[in-house]
Amino acid sequence: MSWTRGLPAALAVCVLLLTGSAGCGTGDAHEGKDGRSASPVGRVLEDTDEDGRHYREVQKKDAPEVGIEVQPDADNAWDVRLTVRNFRFSAGGAKPQAVAGRGLAYIFVDDRLVTRLRGLNCRLPARLVPRGTHHVTARLYADDGTVWAVKGEPIESTADITASEAAARPGRTEDTTALSASRTCPRTGGRGSPERAGKAS
Template sequence: MTTPTPISCPVPGLRRTVPAVAALAAVLLLALAGCGGRATTHHKPGTGHEQATGGNGTLLAARDESGHRLRELPAAEAPAVRAEVRPDTEGGWNVHLALERFRLTPESTGGAALAGRGHARLLVDGRETARAYGTWFHVPAGARTLTVRLYADDHTVWATAGAPVQTTVPLTAPAATPSRTPEPPAAPAARTLDIRVTGSTVTPAPSRVELKKGERLTLRVTSDRADTVHVHGYDREAVLTPGTPATLTLTADRTGLFEVETHESDLVLTQLVVR
């Protein structure tokens, strides 16, 4: 083996060999790669980057139903989720997510886990059906429960106190209020108007009687001669026998001004104003 020839260094008194320079360069490259260079996501097989670096939660041995590992965060740092469910007029449910300390990041799904970022997965009746990358989505009719669970970008499950960060809501329609058949309005009490005819004198003196539409009125007319009482507009009549009260009852179902008079003596007994 040939012994390397020493190379003189321009600095007085300093000499370096070629192997020494090469070794020094290798050390500098390793240092840059490990400390001062760009961050890397390479890690040991079976170990996540965040587990290797010690940040963004602690991976637990526990897994969810699909085999995704739980990533533990302190309660004060863990995200939270609530689901507001509203029946859809065309069937199913419209769901709105209310998120705390969490942002949906579909653009980085599959990357490294970062606290406060990731996506949600929907479990309908305990079975995973879809991912949610937005705060609004629709669940078809027929489901009974909905669970919304939060995941990191690397598909680990955000957890706190050893349990996944999630919310579960029932998908049940609100109890229908029994319909009640409206009760018909009570019929107004009938009013009675007593009128006496003596010769050509009408007692009380003819005037206007105000009625509400639908109100009932009973006319009781006593005359000293045979005659007929008639209500114009309603075409109602009653025969008057001398000294005997004649009763005529009607429902004021027409609006306007209507005269009550006698046929033979042609006397106006009263006027009915129906409003």
């Protein structure tokens, strides 16, 4: 009958092993040497963006991709449209952790952050795009604030746009007319079938 006394102990060991209560980590995230959370999704690099957010390196095969197109609209503003592949926008209030192929897009004008998107479209007012040539960049971020990256480069796409002021007419303020030429940086995506719905947060 000694096996009946050993059974509860064996079951307790099994429970400890299954729940991780014996001092093991949960596997969701572990702390790195420098105190940063090292998620099992990709590898956090030392490289950072302009605001100090670390790059999260993932394999190119299943990496997210983004493309950007910027066009002037009738109200002197600019319509920004993104296309994404292997990527889904997280809902507002998502947990601040990296999940493969999820997150949001940051939109920069000349390397200055102007908005964060949880969808494919946004509108840039004319005041953010003064006269001259500008670079509008969409960069993909995980929900923990890290930058999705491949081979040490952020996953982003940039469009060059030029705003020029027409001559002012009596009784009317100056109009902003624009030419737009989109270009996709070599290190970015945007290939494949785009998602068709989304909106700015």
